[in-house]
Every structure is written in structure tokens, then in C-alpha cells.
Amino acid sequence: MATDVPLVDAAQLLGELRRTFSSGRTKSEKWRSQQLRALLKMVTEQEKEICKALTLDLGKSEYETYACELAMVLDSCKLAIKRLKKWMSPEKRPIAVATIPSTAIVHPEPLGVALVVSAWNFPILLALDPLVGAVAAGCAVVIKPSEIAPATSAFLAKFIPMYMDKEAIRVVEGGVQQITALLDQKWDKIFFTGNAKVGRIMMAAAAKHLTPVTLELGGKCPIYIDSTVDVKVAAKRIIVGKWTCSDGQACLSPNHLLVEECFVPKLISTLKTTMVEFYGEDPRTSKDLAHIVNKNHFKRLTALLDDPATAEKIIHGGERDEKSLYIAPTLLLDVPLDAPIMNEEIFGPLLPIITVKGPDEAIDIISKEPKPLAIYVFTDNKAVQEKMVSETSSGGMVINDAVVHFLCPHLPFGGVGESGIGAYHGKASFDAFSHQKSILYRGFTVEVYARYPPYTTHKLKVIRALLGRDFLGLLLALLGFRRQE
Amino acid sequence: MAAEEEEDRQVLTKSDSSFFVEGIVRHLRRTVRSGKTKPEAWRRQQLQGLLRLLVEREEDISRALAQDLRKSAYETYIFEISLAVEECKLALKKLRSWMAPQKVAGTVATFPSSGAIVPEPLGVALVISTWNFPFVLAVNPMIGAIAAGCAVVLKPSEIAPATSALLAKLIPLYLDTSAIQVVEGGVPEITTLLQQNWDKIFYTGNSKVGRIIMAAASKHLTPVTLELGGKCPVYIDSTANLKVALRRIAVGKWGNNNGQACIAPDYILAEDSIAPRVVDVLKETIVEFFGKDPKTSKDLSRIVNQFHFKRLMDLLNDSRTLGKIVHGGEQDAANLYIAPTVLYDVPLNVPIMTEEIFGPLLPIIKVKGAAEAIAFITERSKPLAFYVFTTDKTIAQLMVSEVSAGGIVVNDTCLQFVVPGLPFGGVGESGTGAYHGKFSFDTFSNHKAVLYRQEVGDVYARYPPHTKHKQKIIKSLLTGDFLGATLLLLGWRQ
Numbered sequence: 001m002a003t004d005v006p007l008v009d010a011a012q013l014l015g016e017l018r019r020t021f022s023s024g025r026t027k028s029e030k031w032r033s034q035q036l037r038a039l040l041k042m043v044t045e046q047e048k049e050i051c052k053a054l055t056l057d058l059g060k061s062e063y064e065t066y067a068c069e070l071a072m073v074l075d076s077c078k079l080a081i082k083r084l085k086k087w088m089s090p091e092k093r094p095i096a097v098a099t100i101p102s103t104a105i106v107h108p109e110p111l112g113v114a115l116v117v118s119a120w121n122f123p124i125l126l127a128l129d130p131l132v133g134a135v136a137a138g139c140a141v142v143i144k145p146s147e148i149a150p151a152t153s154a155f156l157a158k159f160i161p162m163y164m165d166k167e168a169i170r171v172v173e174g175g176v177q178q179i180t181a182l183l184d185q186k187w188d189k190i191f192f193t194g195n196a197k198v199g200r201i202m203m204a205a206a207a208k209h210l211t212p213v214t215l216e217l218g219g220k221c222p223i224y225i226d227s228t229v230d231v232k233v234a235a236k237r238i239i240v241g242k243w244t245c246s247d248g249q250a251c252l253s254p255n256h257l258l259v260e261e262c263f264v265p266k267l268i269s270t271l272k273t274t275m276v277e278f279y280g281e282d283p284r285t286s287k288d289l290a291h292i293v294n295k296n297h298f299k300r301l302t303a304l305l306d307d308p309a310t311a312e313k314i315i316h317g318g319e320r321d322e323k324s325l326y327i328a329p330t331l332l333l334d335v336p337l338d339a340p341i342m343n344e345e346i347f348g349p350l351l352p353i354i355t356v357k358g359p360d361e362a363i364d365i366i367s368k369e370p371k372p373l374a375i376y377v378f379t380d381n382k383a384v385q386e387k388m389v390s391e392t393s394s395g396g397m398v399i400n401d402a403v404v405h406f407l408c409p410h411l412p413f414g415g416v417g418e419s420g421i422g423a424y425h426g427k428a429s430f431d432a433f434s435h436q437k438s439i440l441y442r443g444f445t446v447e448v449y450a451r452y453p454p455y456t457t458h459k460l461k462v463i464r465a466l467l468g469r470d471f472l473g474l475l476l477a478l479l480g481f482r483r484q485e
Numbered sequence: 486m487a488a489e490e491e492e493d494r495q496v497l498t499k500s501d502s503s504f505f506v507e508g509i510v511r512h513l514r515r516t517v518r519s520g521k522t523k524p525e526a527w528r529r530q531q532l533q534g535l536l537r538l539l540v541e542r543e544e545d546i547s548r549a550l551a552q553d554l555r556k557s558a559y560e561t562y563i564f565e566i567s568l569a570v571e572e573c574k575l576a577l578k579k580l581r582s583w584m585a586p587q588k589v590a591g592t593v594a595t596f597p598s599s600g601a602i603v604p605e606p607l608g609v610a611l612v613i614s615t616w617n618f619p620f621v622l623a624v625n626p627m628i629g630a631i632a633a634g635c636a637v638v639l640k641p642s643e644i645a646p647a648t649s650a651l652l653a654k655l656i657p658l659y660l661d662t663s664a665i666q667v668v669e670g671g672v673p674e675i676t677t678l679l680q681q682n683w684d685k686i687f688y689t690g691n692s693k694v695g696r697i698i699m700a701a702a703s704k705h706l707t708p709v710t711l712e713l714g715g716k717c718p719v720y721i722d723s724t725a726n727l728k729v730a731l732r733r734i735a736v737g738k739w740g741n742n743n744g745q746a747c748i749a750p751d752y753i754l755a756e757d758s759i760a761p762r763v764v765d766v767l768k769e770t771i772v773e774f775f776g777k778d779p780k781t782s783k784d785l786s787r788i789v790n791q792f793h794f795k796r797l798m799d800l801l802n803d804s805r806t807l808g809k810i811v812h813g814g815e816q817d818a819a820n821l822y823i824a825p826t827v828l829y830d831v832p833l834n835v836p837i838m839t840e841e842i843f844g845p846l847l848p849i850i851k852v853k854g855a856a857e858a859i860a861f862i863t864e865r866s867k868p869l870a871f872y873v874f875t876t877d878k879t880i881a882q883l884m885v886s887e888v889s890a891g892g893i894v895v896n897d898t899c900l901q902f903v904v905p906g907l908p909f910g911g912v913g914e915s916g917t918g919a920y921h922g923k924f925s926f927d928t929f930s931n932h933k934a935v936l937y938r939q940e941v942g943d944v945y946a947r948y949p950p951h952t953k954h955k956q957k958i959i960k961s962l963l964t965g966d967f968l969g970a971t972l973l974l975l976g977w978r979q
Contacts, residue, residue: 022863067959074964096906099900104904107886109886206703210695210713230940240949286949287950288950389933393605393933396934396936398935400938404598404936408598408936410600412602412932423934435912437885438901444729452740454776454782455560467563
């Protein structure tokens with residue numbers, strides 16, 4: 001069990017990694033490329049083991065494991081290997097009039113020793129995707145996988161040292177005690193995926209050492225949908241966005257639907273029939289649904305369902321079985337907005353549907369909540385699309401689909417406000433673990449005497465003209481002419 | 486009416502700062518929510534207002550800075566006014582392009598699709614500025630916040646009271662008070678401000694308070710930019726042109742608020758073969774710049790207050806330091822004056838070598854060469870800036886790649902600050918985040934990732950039940966094996 005693992009001496013661990021980092025080994029392109037290839041190899045060769053671990057931890061199907069976790073990690077690795085040289089190379093920047101002649105360059109360098117704390121719902125992806133960024137950036141890394149997904153935690157602890165540089169990349173298993181010990185140390189970067197409550201604890205700990213943080217948190221990702229869309233396509237995408245991703249236990253899961261009034265009956269009936277198409281009459285027999293991660297979350301979710309004002313709004317599903325940690329994909333219609341299910345991030349297979357008059361009411365409801373990680377808008381009306389984009393704020397948005405923006409390496413993935421700080425994926429991963437160091441190169445040959453004390457009025461005139469790009473004035477001042485004030 | 490409001494404000498400030506502050510934040514939040522600060526026209530108007538303020542009020546600003554710090558008109562113009570004017574003009578020029586969504590490609594897995602990174606304002610920002618460049622360090626972050634469409638509360642430093650009062654007076658005259666406010670005060674006001682829920686906090690100051698700010702921000706998950714300080718080292722080797730190098734070091738040190746600047750050279754590591762010559766040239770340069778009695782020079786600002794004067798005198802008067810003074814050392818407490826002072830070969834564990842000096846004292850330490858200098862610097866906290874003087878390109882490159890700092894300048898000092906194309910900020914103890922130019926706009930923005938899809942482009946393999954066949958298709962698609970995917974879809978491959 002991850003929490004039974006003996007406490008690691010955090011100070012000693014950090015000391016070892018700092019020594020490795022100081023040696024300069026992780027800075028070379030060769031090392032970074034080697035590590036990325038090793039990670040790629042591990043994920044490819046150990047696919048079966050990974051699937052086994054995810055089935056144990058969450059009951060995930062092979063399909064889901066591949067499509068939602070492994071495919072992304074492989075992609076991230078390959079992209080990083082391909083682009084590494086480019087990402088590492090210094091970038092020339094424009095200089096200022098005041099510094100002519102000079103050359104300005106931004107030179108990325110690794111932040112140093114990073115701590116990656118990952119979550120339980122996509123336990124492979126959320127540990128390894130940040131690792132790709134950290135390694136590409138040339139950092140040494142400690143990964144602390146979630147103890148709530150113990151089989152995956154054990155997998156990482158066993159296989160990462162077998163493939164990657166043990167002196168620079170380590171996995172530390174454990175629970176609250178272990179993480180607390182780790183957080184006492186001074187890290188050069190902390191990358192956390194999880195909920196906002198723990199996010200605050202991470203940031204407060206980071207503040208003690210002025211450690212920069214990336215916090216990938218959650219929130220209630222709403223969907224707004226109107227009657228202009230093809231109901232079948234929309235229903236299919238909503239359903240897989242919700243239940244194929246860890247059975248609704250994903251930071252990006254659609255939390256609730258805000259549906260245009262006239263569309264509600266049609267959408268509901270299509271959702272119901274499509275859900276049966278996908279998961280069968282009795283979803284308990286479907287191999288394509290993950291289970292609730294543990295008893296705690298099971299109890300939390302069933303309590304949400306059993307709230308009297310909520311229970312009577314169930315229009316599909318609602319069945320549950322504690323032994324198999326199963327809750328049926330459940331739809332609810334028009335629960336009161338102050339019911340518990342609407343008060344917290346659901347993080348499970350329950351999908352409330354709220355009737356709204358149109359985009360304005362949807363925007364009103366959305367803006368009363370903390371900014372979510374994502375907002376999904378299903379509409380063919382371009383004006384409504386633009387309205388939603390410009391009048392709401394979130395980490396990301398998808399028009400006419402859900403969740404899939406996550407797959408796009410050119411889109412920085414992260415939250416805002418309660419849903420997080422910072423972003424990653426693609427180059428943003430490399431940047432999250434890098435410091436963009438500014439360099440200005442000057443020579444000794446050109447000297448502007450007006451720059452040095454004693455500051456005469458004449459010198460001030462010259463500098464004013466130079467900075468004001470008043471070249472005629474500059475010429476006149478240099479020649480000693482007086483200008484009319 | 487304005488006078489009554491002013492009176493009200495003062496009464497509220499004194500008797501119930503928390504009520505006052507909460508009211509301001511609520512008001513600004515309402516403004517942001519109304520969408521008033523989002524349109525380009527509003528932002529442009531505010532930036533133009535700010536530019537007018539800078540141009541029309543240059544005299545008032547110079548007077549306040551002379552009062553607070555005895556800054557010369559020259560320094561005031563260069564560092565406080567022209568830098569702000571440049572940033573303002575740049576923001577006005579580039580506003581539209583900064584605000585424009587950046588189109589990005591979709592990906593195979595989401596084909597067909599298109600993406601855009603849409604910048605949006607973070608919301609209501611708190612800018613806390615410091616006393617040493619009290620005008621520009623308040624205005625420059627504000628330029629970024631306004632360009633990004635944020636509402637701003639500015640809390641200027643109470644240690645530069647004339648500038649603080651001037652900002653409090655002028656900003657409401659030139660800018661939209663429904664979105665931009667100034668809150669003056671000291672620790673109680675800052676404490677109350679930090680209890681509020683901000684969408685962004687931008688702080689310039691020291692790392693001790695930086696930690697307090699970040700801890701307060703963590704309660705609301707507020708993103709922060711912390712522009713802190715540290716000991717900015719200088720390395721000079723025997724290939725450098727000493728005359729030019731020391732002129733640039735001297736102006737970077739004493740021409741920069743008399744050493745009270747986060748990017749002022751803090752100490753010099755001189756290659757031992759030239760170290761004595763460095764001392765000599767430095768002495769000559771100081772006399773060239775400030776005369777034999779620098780107290781009579783109009784170009785040296787003063788120590789900001791008694792507290793810092795005493796702090797600096799304590800650094801000098803440490804018994805292990807006193808004997809190492811090779812130039813200067815004179816002081817006049819009544820005038821908050823300390824002469825440009827050079828020290829040679831102080832021990833490494835004395836306070837002047839372990840704390841950020843932030844004043845007109847410049848220690849010189851001998852080192853054997855680049856390797857020793859690198860070891861010396863990298864043993865210590867990462868500085869905001871590092872200055873390298875050498876004509877040896879290999880050494881310059883070695884320094885750039887081995888030393889981590891916010892920024893590095895080769896063969897000069899401080900100028901990285903005036904290049905808007907370079908992100909200005911620290912790393913580690915010297916800070917987190919950066920600004921200037923577009924980086925200012927970015928630091929107050931949320932870069933929202935938007936993916937556009939349509940109804941076409943639906944791969945049935947995406948949907949349950951997930952058969953092995955479907956899995957093969959998805960795998961082929963995601964790995965770019967389009968031939969394989971096609972064959973599977975046609976049923977020609979199982």
C-alpha cells in the first residue's frame with residue numbers, strides 16, 4: 001500500500017538531486033533526449049502493466065487507458081523529442097534605442113529540482129505528462145504519485161528507476177505525512193494536479209521558499225447547449241466527455257448542462273437512448289465504465305444523490321452498488337441551484353440538466369461561480385459562440401465538443417482563478433519548468449558620454465533627444481546648438 | 486464635491502481602512518463584471534490619460550522625487566519618466582496586436598478543428614510598489630494591467646510619501662476611478678489589502694515581504710508576480726576594457742538612486758591579476774563623476790531614511806569591514822548622506838557580503854578566474870541580475886550558461902531594464918514572473934485556450950462499446966498511422 005511505504009528523508013533526497021543538478025548533467029540536450037526516449041520506451045514496453053494497474057485502481061478499460069492516458073503521454077514524449085533542440089535554443093529579441101548597439105537574447109534554463117505531485121484520476125497521465133516537461137527543460141524531478149491510486153503509484157515506483165536516470169528522477173510514494181515532509185524542503189518548482197483546497201496548501205508551502213508553482217485544479221465545467229446543433233452528435237460527445245473519462249471523475253468532466261428551454265425534451269430523450277446504446281440497458285455490465293475510486297468518494301456521491309430535493313429530480317440512472325463502487329450514469333433535471341449537487345464539483349457519474357432561457361441566463365449562472373477549468377458550448381450560431389467566448393472566463397473552452405482541447409499540444413492547458421495557475425502541454429510544459437533568462441550583450445567600443453555624471457543640462461538634452469527619438473534635436477544638441485525652449 | 490469626497494476618504498482611511506478597502510474592491514469588481522474595462526477603446530483611453538499625466542506633470546513628479554530621495558532631474562527623467570513614457574507608448578502602439586487571439590493549429594486527434602489562444606483580463610489586480618523608484622515601479626505594472634483590461638488598486642510605498650501623495654492626487658485626475666484606485670498607507674493598509682480576493686497581485690520589494698505576499702495570495706489562489714532583489718554580482722576579467730567597464734559599473738551603482746536599486750551592482754569579483762587596477766580605476770571614476778567631495782555633487786541621491794542609513798552604517802562599521810575601506814566612507818546622518826565607498830577584500834562571511842547592500846557601498850573581492858567566480862555566485866541565492874565584463878567570448882558564454890540569474894548583461898550594467906523585448910524578472914529568491922513590454926500585458930492576462938469544432942469529423946471508434954476493432958482504429962489515428970486506420974475502417978484489416 002502506498003501509504004505503508006516508509007517515510008523518505010526529504011532533505012537527503014533533495015540534497016542528492018541538487019548534487020546531480022549542480023553537476024550539470026541534466027542540462028545537456030543529450031541527457032534530456034535520452035530520458036525522453038527512455039520514458040517513451042517504458043510506456044510502450046509496459047503498456048500491459050499500466051493497463052493492469054489502472055484496472056485495479058479505477059476499473060478502467062484498456063481503451064480508456066490507451067485513449068485517455070497513454071496516447072497523450074506518447075504524444076507528449078514524441079513532440080518533446082522532436083522539438084527539444086528548438087525549445088532549448090536561445091531566442092533573439094529586439095533591442096531598444098537606448099541600448100544601441102547591443103544584442104538581446106532570451107536563454108531558457110532549467111529551474112532546477114522540481115516536485116511533481118499528481119492526482120488519482122488519471123494517475124499515469126498526470127504523473128508522466130508533467131515529467132515530460134520537467135525533463136525536457138533539464139530539471140531533476142521527484143514525482144509523488146497519488147496514494148489513492150496505489151497500483152499505479154507502485155508501478156511508477158518500480159518502473160521509472162528501471163528506465164530513467166535514478167540520480168535525477170525519483171518516485172516517492174506515500175500519503176499526507178510524506179507530502180508534508182517533502183513540502184518542507186526548498187524546491188525550484190512545484191507542479192501540482194488536484195483540488196483547490198490542497199492547491200492552497202501547496203502554494204502556501206511554496207511561499208515559504210518563493211518556489212514558483214503550477215497548479216492544475218478543477219472546478220465545475222459547465223456545458224451550454226442550444227437547439228441549433230445536431231442533437232445526436234452533441235449527445236454522443238457529451239456522453240463520452242462525461243462517462244468515458246474516468247466515469248466523470250476528471251477535472252475536465254462536464255459537470256452540468258445548461259440547456260436552452262426548447263431543446264430540453266429532445267436532448268434528454270437522445271441522451272437516454274444514446275446512453276443505452278453505449279453502455280447497455282444495465283450499465284453495470286458495460287466494460288467501458290470505470291468505477292468510483294474508493295468508498296469515500298462513493299459515499300460523497302450517493303449523499304449528493306440522496307439529498308431529498310435532488311433525489312426526486314433523477315430522470316435516468318441512480319442505481320448504485322457499494323461493493324463494486326458502481327454508480328449508474330445518472331441524469332437529473334432541474335435540481336434547485338442551491339442543492340448540494342450544484343454546490344460542489346461533482347467529480348462522478350451524475351449529470352444535472354438545468355433549463356435556461358438562452359445564452360444570457362447561462363452566462364449569468366456561469367459567472368456566479370468561480371472560474372472553471374473549462375466551458376463547453378454547443379451551438380452552430382457563430383454570434384452565440386463569440387458571445388460565450390468573450391463574456392465568460394475559464395482556463396479553456398471547446399466549441400461543439402467537450403474535453404478534447406486537452407489533446408491539442410498547441411493550446412496551453414491550465415486554469416484561472418479557482419481552477420488553477422499556470423499551464424502546460426507542448427511547449428508550455430517545457431516553459432513551466434524553465435526560467436527564461438534575459439541576456440543583453442554589449443561591446444566596449446561605443447560610449448555615450450551623456451550617460452555619465454556630472455549630469456549637465458547639455459547631457460540631459462542629448463539623452464532626452466536620444467530617448468525621444470528626436471534625432472534632429474539630438475544632432476543639434478551634440479553639435480552644441482541651443483534649441484528654442 | 487471633490488473636496489468632500491477627499492475628506493471622506495481620509496477619514497475612512499484613518500478610522501476603518503478595512504471597510505474602505507473592501508468597498509473599493511467591491512466597486513472595482515462591479516466595474517470589471519460590467520465589461521467596461523474589456524474594450525480596446527477603454528484601455529486606449531486610459532493609457533492615453535496616463536501618457537498625458539507623465540508629460541504634463543513631469544515637474545510635479547521631479548519635485549516629489551527630489552523630496553523623497555533627492556533624485557537629480559537627470560535621474561528622474563531617465564529612470565522614472567522616460568521609462569514610463571516608453572512603456573506607455575509601446576502599449577498604445579501594440580495594444581491591438583496584443584489583444585488579438587493567436588490562432589493555433591488543431592491536432593490529428595481532434596481533426597477537423599482550429600484553436601485560438603484568447604487573452605482576457607485576469608480581473609481586479611493589486612499592484613504594490615516600492616520606494617526606490619517610486620514612480621516608475623508603480624506606473625509600469627499599471628500600464629500592463631490596464632493594457633490587459635484589468636481594474637487596478639495601486640498601493641504606493643509609504644517610505645516615499647511625496648510620490649505616494651502625488652500618485653494619489655494625480656491618478657484620479659487622469660484615469661477612470663471606477664476601475665483604477667490608489668490606496669495610500671502602511672502596514673495596516675497592506676494587511677487589509679492582502680486579505681481581499683484579488684485576481685492578480687504584482688509586488689515589487691524584498692524577498693521577506695515577497696513570502697508574506699505569496700502566502701496571502703495562496704489563500705485565494707491568486708497568481709503573483711514578485712519582483713524582488715538580491716545581491717547582483719559583477720565579474721571583471723583581465724580582458725575587459727577597465728576604463729569603460731568601471732564607468733558603466735559606477736553609473737550602474739551610484740547613478741541608480743545611489744545604489745538603492747534592485748539591479749544595482751552589489752559587489753565585484755575581480756580577476757586577481759587586475760584587481761588592484763580595478764580599485765584604482767574605480768576611484769578615478771568616482772572622482773570624475775562626483776568630484777573630490779561627492780557631498781557637493783547634485784547627481785547623488787540620498788539614503789531614503791534614518792532606518793536605512795543606520796542599516797548601511799552598521800554594515801560599514803562592522804569591525805571586520807572597517808579596515809577594508811579603500812575609498813570614501815564619509816557620512817553625514819543629518820543629511821542622510823554616505824559617500825560612494827569602495828571596499829577591498831572583505832571577508833566573505835561579514836554582513837556586507839551576506840546581505841543585499843542596497844546603498845552606496847561597493848566591495849571588491851579577488852578571484853582566481855571565471856571558475857572561481859562561477860562557484861562563488863552559484864553557491865549563493867540566484868540574483869536578479871549578473872554583470873560580466875570580458876572580451877573573451879568563451880568566458881562570456883560560459884558565464885551565461887553556468888550562472889542562473891533573472892537577467893545577465895555582458896559588458897554593461899542595468900540596461901536589461903530598458904529593453905522592452907526582454908522579460909524583466911527574477912528567479913528563485915530574486916522573484917517569480919516577469920514584465921516589461923508584452924510581458925507586462927501577459928502577466929495580467931489569462932490566456933484562454935479555445936478549440937473550435939464542428940459537427941463533422943466524428944469518428945465512430947470514439948464511442949462505446951469500445952471493441953478491440955475500435956481500439957485499433959483509435960490507436961492508428963492517434964499514432965498517425967492513417968493507412969492502417971483506413972484499412973481498418975474499410976474492413977480490409979482486422
